[in-house]
Amino acid sequence: MRPLESLRLSWRSIRGHRLRSGLTTLGVIIGVAAVIAFVALGASLQAGIIGDISPDDQRNLYGWAADPDTEGGPLAGAQFVFTQDDMDGVSELDEVEAAYGYATIEAQSVTYGGETQLQGDGLVAAGPSYIRDTSLADGRQFEMGANETVINAATAEQFEENVSVGDELEVQTATGGAETLTVVGITETSEGLSPFEGFEAAPRIYVPTDPFYERQAVGPAAGQDGEDAEAEDGGALFLAIVVEAPTADQDDIDTTRDAAIAYLESDESDASAFLGDDLAVTLQTSTELLQQLEDVLGLLQNFIVGIAAISLVVGSIGIANIMLVSVTERTREIGIMKAVGAQNRDVLGLFLAESVILGVIGAVLGTILGVAAAALGAWYIDLPLVYPLEYVALAIAVGIIVGVASGLYPAWRAARTDPIDALRYE
Amino acid sequence: MESPADAVTMVDVRKTYHVGEPVHALDGVSLSIPRGSYTAIMGPSGSGKSTLMNLVGCLDTPTAGSVSVGGSDISTLDERERTTVRGTEVGFVFQTFNLMPRLTALENVALPQLFQGVSRAERIERAGGLLERVGLGDRKDHLPKELSGGQRQRVALARALVNDPALVLADEPTGNLDTETEAEVLDLFEEFHEAGTTLVVVTHERHVAERADRIVHLLDGEIERIEQLDGAGEPESEPGTADGDQGAGDEPATEQDGDR
Ligand SMILES: Nc1ncnc2c1ncn2[C@@H]1O[C@H](COP(=O)(O)OP(=O)(O)O)[C@@H](O)[C@H]1O
Numbered sequence: 001m002r003p004l005e006s007l008r009l010s011w012r013s014i015r016g017h018r019l020r021s022g023l024t025t026l027g028v029i030i031g032v033a034a035v036i037a038f039v040a041l042g043a044s045l046q047a048g049i050i051g052d053i054s055p056d057d058q059r060n061l062y063g064w065a066a067d068p069d070t071e072g073g074p075l076a077g078a079q080f081v082f083t084q085d086d087m088d089g090v091s092e093l094d095e096v097e098a099a100y101g102y103a104t105i106e107a108q109s110v111t112y113g114g115e116t117q118l119q120g121d122g123l124v125a126a127g128p129s130y131i132r133d134t135s136l137a138d139g140r141q142f143e144m145g146a147n148e149t150v151i152n153a154a155t156a157e158q159f160e161e162n163v164s165v166g167d168e169l170e171v172q173t174a175t176g177g178a179e180t181l182t183v184v185g186i187t188e189t190s191e192g193l194s195p196f197e198g199f200e201a202a203p204r205i206y207v208p209t210d211p212f213y214e215r216q217a218v219g220p221a222a223g224q225d226g227e228d229a230e231a232e233d234g235g236a237l238f239l240a241i242v243v244e245a246p247t248a249d250q251d252d253i254d255t256t257r258d259a260a261i262a263y264l265e266s267d268e269s270d271a272s273a274f275l276g277d278d279l280a281v282t283l284q285t286s287t288e289l290l291q292q293l294e295d296v297l298g299l300l301q302n303f304i305v306g307i308a309a310i311s312l313v314v315g316s317i318g319i320a321n322i323m324l325v326s327v328t329e330r331t332r333e334i335g336i337m338k339a340v341g342a343q344n345r346d347v348l349g350l351f352l353a354e355s356v357i358l359g360v361i362g363a364v365l366g367t368i369l370g371v372a373a374a375a376l377g378a379w380y381i382d383l384p385l386v387y388p389l390e391y392v393a394l395a396i397a398v399g400i401i402v403g404v405a406s407g408l409y410p411a412w413r414a415a416r417t418d419p420i421d422a423l424r425y426e
Numbered sequence: 427m428e429s430p431a432d433a434v435t436m437v438d439v440r441k442t443y444h445v446g447e448p449v450h451a452l453d454g455v456s457l458s459i460p461r462g463s464y465t466a467i468m469g470p471s472g473s474g475k476s477t478l479m480n481l482v483g484c485l486d487t488p489t490a491g492s493v494s495v496g497g498s499d500i501s502t503l504d505e506r507e508r509t510t511v512r513g514t515e516v517g518f519v520f521q522t523f524n525l526m527p528r529l530t531a532l533e534n535v536a537l538p539q540l541f542q543g544v545s546r547a548e549r550i551e552r553a554g555g556l557l558e559r560v561g562l563g564d565r566k567d568h569l570p571k572e573l574s575g576g577q578r579q580r581v582a583l584a585r586a587l588v589n590d591p592a593l594v595l596a597d598e599p600t601g602n603l604d605t606e607t608e609a610e611v612l613d614l615f616e617e618f619h620e621a622g623t624t625l626v627v628v629t630h631e632r633h634v635a636e637r638a639d640r641i642v643h644l645l646d647g648e649i650e651r652i653e654q655l656d657g658a659g660e661p662e663s664e665p666g667t668a669d670g671d672q673g674a675g676d677e678p679a680t681e682q683d684g685d686r
Contacts, residue, residue: 337541
């Protein structure tokens with residue numbers, strides 16, 4: 001029999017059982033949609049993250065101290081070890097352009113012009129050069145030791161009357177204190193300025209570590225509990241640091257990194273006292289950190305795709321089940337076809353065509369649904385959607401494979417039905 | 427014993443089923459069915475009618491002896507070749523019509539051609555012509571469930587004829603029909619017979635069998651007798667004249683030891 005005729009005849013019988021066929025394909029639809037959606041979202045997320053690194057950020061090294069065996073993204077397993085003196089020491093190295101501590105200060109709310117807004121993400125305390133010139137829309141960097149702040153566009157715009165340079169903000173911190181800050185600059189972007197902050201757009205307020213972090217640090221950060229008593233004059237300890245290389249050149253970055261780590265791990269630094277044998281200082285650029293993040297994302301994505309693939313397997317078991325029922329139900333029809341001259345391979349072809357059609361329909365609908373879901377998700381978290389086209393082709397192939405795999409046994413059963421028995425079958 | 431003039435030639439055919447005790451469903455049957463003839467097969471239940479039909483219809487192979495259908499000895503063919511002979515040389519008409527429920531009358535008639543790789547245009551023309559001949563030219567697009575019993579059996583007859591087979595094998599073709607439609611269908615059979623179609627009808631009803639040229643009476647897997655009828659359909663008894671009667675007197679048991 002001609003292949004086109006098998007398809008036509010099979011399509012007829014699929015249409016004869018609309019509801020059943022629809023439910024059967026549902027398993028495949030969900031499986032393929034899940035795979036496509038997660039892969040597309042993952043690709044979009046990665047593109048979004050990579051696309052966000054500004055060239056200026058390339059010469060920054062982000063650092064922390066942790067057990068070298070700790071796995072994970074930025075700051076995984078990090079300990080409070082760095083003092084302001086360490087930062088000053090690193091800054092003075094020839095190979096280093098600038099070095100400063102980085103910390104977030106828990107804040108509750110921020111008030112401007114009598115209007116109070118909750119401040120979820122807290123205050124970011126860092127050095128002046130953390131605010132890169134290119135990211136400023138207006139004003140200048142804050143200065144160390146001054147009651148100054150740089151805010152981002154989202155913070156400026158959250159009040160009824162936009163905040164502008166020169167205005168004053170009052171910030172209530174989690175510890176109950178209040179700080180009055182003079183706005184000296186407003187950034188262009190509302191996304192994070194470094195991998196420490198994360199990348200989502202949110203209202204952010206940047207302040208110098210001195211005096212704010214010194215004043216607001218609590219717990220281990222304050223360097224006052226027993227073990228950390230060595231930290232002289234109770235100076236605050238930093239969890240995270242930023243070391244700036246003179247240029248974004250890879251060689252410069254490497255020498256800067258080596259020099260900074262050598263200094264921090266030598267006896268000259270305060271940090272070395274805490275580092276001991278089990279902690280090591282890590283200094284990495286955004287690109288390197290993102291690579292790690294991407295690896296973690298990739299792992300997560302593989303996991304989710306694995307789960308989705310299991311649902312595909314379940315879907316194909318569904319097809320196999322329905323095909324078996326269908327073969328039994330149509331025993332008499334098989335007998336008729338064989339009586340009028342259908343070869344075993346004709347019968348095999350008919351049933352296989354049926355399951356392949358179900359598989360492909362499931363895969364195509366699943367792809368459409370998956371891309372739609374990914375588009376919706378990308379729109380929701382504000383990412384450019386990347387269409388992994390090769391996965392769409394793969395989904396169709398998967399549909400065919402699922403169809404063949406799940407249809408093979410039922411079709412084989414149908415093909416070897418004995419026509420005499422089949423014609424007698426009630 | 428095998429002549430090209432015969433649609434079917436059976437020589438000393440035996441069929442033994444082994445279900446505990448061996449059952450000799452056919453026990454030395456020799457029978458020729460000439461082309462253009464009209465043969466009825468009668469016999470009580472269990473006499474071997476179905477077994478005979480399955481062999482003549484190339485659905486089964488004999489335990490011993492030879493069965494030629496349209497010139498091919500089916501006991502020497504593999505399953506595929508047997509299926510091809512079945513599809514091209516035999517047309518089936520069943521008691522329960524056995525039409526494909528989701529195919530239209532036209533598609534049902536054309537079905538055997540589909541498996542022979544005939545083109546769509548050719549199928550539509552051939553099947554359409556046959557439906558006209560059985561008087562269903564205006565029912566081509568109807569589904570079986572939209573047709574009466576008599577109409578369904580006429581579709582089945584058209585389907586049986588579509589590949590221009592050596593013979594049409596009808597198993598109780600009027601068993602599910604009322605008297606009036608039965609007569610209609612039998613008239614149609616006669617019409618095709620007169621036009622040259624070879625017919626074999628299995629029935630347990632005397633008046634159906636009497637439409638044929640001759641009646642083969644089966645009993646316990648053997649041909650009891652062959653009864654020749656004249657054209658008018660009156661019985662004309664000729665007891666004992668089995669054609670080529672090797673099968674009649676042989677000792678029945680002891681010889682068969684297994685299927686091929
Ligand atoms: N598939 C089978 N397996 C075992 N015995 C069978 C089978 N088919 C038929 N028989 C036996 O063969 C004998 C002839 O049966 P059958 O040809 O069906 O007779 P009829 O059609 O005249 O009723 C019966 O005794 C029946 O029980």
